[in-house]
Amino acid sequence: MQEKSNRANWGKLFSDALSCPGKVSEAYSVFHDYSLGNAILAALQLTVKGLPLSPIASFNKWKKLGRCVKKGEKAIALVMPVTVKTKSSDEVENGAGFNDNTREVRSSGRTMFVLKNIWFSLDQTEGADYANEVTIPEWSKVQALSGLGITEQRFELLDGNTQGYSIPNKKQLSVSPVALMPWKTLFHEMAHCLMHSSAT
Structure with a gap:
């Protein structure tokens, strides 16, 4: 007997996100602070978890908003840029790149994009009622x-x-x-x- 896999069918989910009317626009509206790619990525992961689309934020951001992540909840992953410091090959081979005064190695940076699991949806949190309202001074x-x-x-x-x-x-x-x-x-x-x- 073949064992049923718990793994998500990412191809089908991605295809559904692009072909079902309203899916992409719905994801883009909920996750308006994120790139379209990250909005779709978040929507797919929440769908796999059986959660509705709702605002997402990091653990610390939810804490600042007066909410805490429910015990046992797993974070979703989004693509984030990370700058990595590297030495040039000339500096490594020739010992160049040292400043005579400070003897520090000159390094350059490059940007990589990595998946980071630090995001939680509103439905994965508990605490004070959260209303996504805009407060505009002196406007009623x-x-x-x-x-x-x-x-x-x-x-x-x-x-x-x-x-x-x-x-x-x-x-x-x-x-x-x-x-x-x-x-x-x-x-x-x-x-x-x-x-x-x-x-x-």
Whole structure:
């Protein structure tokens, strides 16, 4: 009897990420601080772990945000640049490169890219509630909507992929409670209300 492998089928996962509608854009939205390659890499690893896409950060970053990594959780790997100091072959062969005053070897650096397992998703952490909200000094959502004559309505669509919607003629908007970037969606829908309203 053939033993079932627990190893991920990376080829299929990568193919799915590129061919399933919304997968790449979803990963790029959640991991907006990372390169597209790292966003896909993180999405694939979280999929293998059975975790949803959610913000990722290092152990120390989560600690600063008031959360700690759950016991037993394994980090995911992302590609990171590392500078490695090297001596030139001339310096090694000829003994050159020594400064007469300090006798230090002159070295040059080169950049390598390596996989580092130091990243954890929000779902791998526990602690205080984490809200990915943008704090803008002296800006209030309530005041902004009121001043522009826009009202926020309860989100009433079943489609989880819809981030938000607006009814410009009524100057109404709604943002999904599970929107990946609620503030970006809010500003986007506010613009619809202002630019496409028949009253303007």
